[in-house]
Amino acid sequence: MSHTSTLKHAEAAAQFINDEPRTNWHDETLWFVRQKRDKAAHGLPEWEQLREWASQIKNHTLSNLDNYLLEFERNAKANGVTVHWAMDGADHNRIIYDIIQKNNIQKIVKSKSMLTEECGLNEFLHTKGIETVDTDLGERIVQFRNEPPSHIVLPAIHLKKQDVSDTFHEHLNTEKGNNDPQYLTEAARQHLREKFIESELAITGVNFAVAETGGFVVCTNEGNADMGAHAAKIHIACMGFEKMIPKAEHLSVFLRLLARSATGQPITTYSSHFHKPREGQEMHIVIVDNGRSRQLGRADFRNSLKCIRCAACFNTCPVYRRSGGHSYHTAVAGPIGSILNPNIDMRANADLPFASTLCGSCSNVCPVKIDIHDQLWKWRQVLVAEGYVDTTKKVGLKGMAFLLARPRLYRFAGKMGRGVMRLFPWLVNNKLNPWYKQREMPAPPKQSFRDWYLQNKK
Amino acid sequence: MSSRDTILKNITANKPELVELPAIDLNTVIQYNDLVQQYKTVLQSIGGGTVELQDLSSLKQELESRKAKGDFVVNRIAALGEVSDSLASLTADELAAVDTAYIQGNVAVAENGAIWLYESNMGNRLLPFICQHLVIVIERKSIVPTMHHAYQQIESAKEGFGVFLAGPSKTADIEQSLVIGAHGARSLIVYMIG
Numbered sequence: 001m002s003h004t005s006t007l008k009h010a011e012a013a014a015q016f017i018n019d020e021p022r023t024n025w026h027d028e029t030l031w032f033v034r035q036k037r038d039k040a041a042h043g044l045p046e047w048e049q050l051r052e053w054a055s056q057i058k059n060h061t062l063s064n065l066d067n068y069l070l071e072f073e074r075n076a077k078a079n080g081v082t083v084h085w086a087m088d089g090a091d092h093n094r095i096i097y098d099i100i101q102k103n104n105i106q107k108i109v110k111s112k113s114m115l116t117e118e119c120g121l122n123e124f125l126h127t128k129g130i131e132t133v134d135t136d137l138g139e140r141i142v143q144f145r146n147e148p149p150s151h152i153v154l155p156a157i158h159l160k161k162q163d164v165s166d167t168f169h170e171h172l173n174t175e176k177g178n179n180d181p182q183y184l185t186e187a188a189r190q191h192l193r194e195k196f197i198e199s200e201l202a203i204t205g206v207n208f209a210v211a212e213t214g215g216f217v218v219c220t221n222e223g224n225a226d227m228g229a230h231a232a233k234i235h236i237a238c239m240g241f242e243k244m245i246p247k248a249e250h251l252s253v254f255l256r257l258l259a260r261s262a263t264g265q266p267i268t269t270y271s272s273h274f275h276k277p278r279e280g281q282e283m284h285i286v287i288v289d290n291g292r293s294r295q296l297g298r299a300d301f302r303n304s305l306k307c308i309r310c311a312a313c314f315n316t317c318p319v320y321r322r323s324g325g326h327s328y329h330t331a332v333a334g335p336i337g338s339i340l341n342p343n344i345d346m347r348a349n350a351d352l353p354f355a356s357t358l359c360g361s362c363s364n365v366c367p368v369k370i371d372i373h374d375q376l377w378k379w380r381q382v383l384v385a386e387g388y389v390d391t392t393k394k395v396g397l398k399g400m401a402f403l404l405a406r407p408r409l410y411r412f413a414g415k416m417g418r419g420v421m422r423l424f425p426w427l428v429n430n431k432l433n434p435w436y437k438q439r440e441m442p443a444p445p446k447q448s449f450r451d452w453y454l455q456n457k458k
Numbered sequence: 459m460s461s462r463d464t465i466l467k468n469i470t471a472n473k474p475e476l477v478e479l480p481a482i483d484l485n486t487v488i489q490y491n492d493l494v495q496q497y498k499t500v501l502q503s504i505g506g507g508t509v510e511l512q513d514l515s516s517l518k519q520e521l522e523s524r525k526a527k528g529d530f531v532v533n534r535i536a537a538l539g540e541v542s543d544s545l546a547s548l549t550a551d552e553l554a555a556v557d558t559a560y561i562q563g564n565v566a567v568a569e570n571g572a573i574w575l576y577e578s579n580m581g582n583r584l585l586p587f588i589c590q591h592l593v594i595v596i597e598r599k600s601i602v603p604t605m606h607h608a609y610q611q612i613e614s615a616k617e618g619f620g621v622f623l624a625g626p627s628k629t630a631d632i633e634q635s636l637v638i639g640a641h642g643a644r645s646l647i648v649y650m651i652g
């Protein structure tokens with residue numbers, strides 16, 4: 001039984017890669033995003049310094065988190081915001097449902113919030129007969145298709161434009177076969193503008209909450225969080241308690257890192273700072289634990305709470321890129337999800353820490369310097385000790401086996417240059433890979449690799 | 459015990475030993491020789507346009523002629539003429555019809571193209587998002603190198619709402635193709651005065 005659970009990711013991944021051209025496309029698309037991130041990072045000579053500051057600010061915040069939460073609550077209340085606390089997902093959903101009922105709300109728009117996905121808010125409200133409209137374009141697309149997002153920043157990254165066109169034809173009556181992204185985006189714009197205008201409640205996530213001011217910052221490119229929050233008479237912002245930072249000036253460090261790490265943009269289009277409800281508006285903040293205080297107590301895993309959800313670790317991960325977000329069967333996929341989810345449910349998510357090559361590329365790109373691959377390795381030890389997997393050796397190789405045991409996955413010889421770095425990003429930047437110690441790496445053709453290396457080392 | 463008290467108690471019990479905040483030394487961050495040029499280059503790369511003007515007279519004329527033509531334009535800048543100051547009472551439905559909004563920006567950031575807007579500059583929080591096109595006017599001398607400098611200039615919590623706005627609304631959610639004009643403004647032109 002425990003054995004079966006460790007196979008879940010591998011099985012789902014095996015399905016994903018059945019469509020080889022699509023798998024290659026997925027892989028390349030995400031690698032392209034990773035390259036944009038590199039370019040943005042290299043544009044700032046102080047990049048490593050910024051990561052260090054971000055890491056230290058988060059370490060400090062976690063070490064004084066109770067006091068910062070109290071300071072935040074006090075200031076938010078003084079600003080006229082109602083602050084709620086939720087032990088878990090059920091608590092979070094109930095708090096929101098109570099507000100909906102009390103105000104007799106019918107029309108709800110929601111901007112992207114991985115926390116509400118983690119808590120299953122949409123599904124919960126659906127069982128109460130209440131529908132929410134996701135307003136991030138990618139989230140709206142997957143919502144129409146009854147699918148979960150497959151990526152925390154790019155929710156519909158697993159879909160091709162034909163898929164979106166078919167979905168919009170069905171739900172928005174767009175022209176059949178018109179795959180033009182401009183046309184499809186315009187259709188969504190018109191459709192969602194109506195939803196914003198008639199909405200009574202807007203639910204948003206939170207990127208950063210500032211103890212010193214009681215304010216919170218929400219970052220989007222589309223403007224959907226703002227369209228919802230400023231139009232609706234009630235705004236509920238939902239946050240995991242780890243979103244806290246001490247002071248407004250610290251926002252500079254995180255806003256410099258977030259979009260560059262996520263998509264390679266210098267900053268998101270909108271970084272909105274909410275402090276007080278507007279005249280006649282109600283503003284609520286829901287602060288959620290849902291296992292986070294337990295993670296805080298696990299010395300080996302606590303610094304996963306530093307995560308700012310940029311998804312750089314997804315985009316660089318050779319397993320994520322070739323297995324797709326849905327194979328992780330959790331709201332937050334990718335390397336960081338594989339650390340966070342076993343904390344929430346060890347049995348259900350025991351497979352995830354094995355969905356990794358432990359190559360370390362994730363840790364190298366992480367803007368807050370989380371030791372992601374070390375934690376994945378440590379989770380494996382914990383899960384084995386707790387009896388959630390059969391034998392270390394057997395599953396220890398699972399992540400790598402997934403990638404290497406299928407010849408077509410590393411049929412890369414013809415695509416060197418790009419292929420080596422994409423499939424094996426750690427060859428150049430990680431010497432501490434436990435897997436590497438046990439086995440010979442498949443040797444890439446020497447000449448091409450050296451060419452690549454010579455070109456790139458400067 | 460309430461959820462609040464339980465959560466706080468668990469955090470107190472589980473948090474690691476106190477570590478210090480880092481000192482942020484601005485001497486180590488990027489410098490630009492020409493802030494205006496850097497600002498223009500970045501803003502253009504993220505889909506915005508820039509116009510450099512000595513003073514506001516030509517923009518004022520443009521605004522007047524657009525008004526005369528009957529375009530639904532909203533002006534929030536006193537130096538450009540009459541200011542629409544009853545925006546707070548407009549509904550989202552009414553604001554959705556705004557063609558172009560003219561708003562004063564407080565601080566512009568050379569490294570990323572962002573401009574800080576206080577709520578009081580907007581008149582209505584929805585305005586810079588819901589208008590079809592956005593024009594922001596900044597002083598050349600209000601351009602700072604990085605976000606660190608920007609936060610030193612502004613007081614982010616001074617008003618109920620404020621935003622760093624960088625370029626027009628955009629999305630790449632359909633096969634990573636960049637489309638300008640997702641939910642917010644379809645275009646942004648920044649006038650740099652001085």
Ligand code: SF4
Nearest residue numbers: 307308310311313366
């Ligand atoms: S773990 Fe690091 S790289 Fe991954 S999403 Fe979080 S902050 Fe980004």
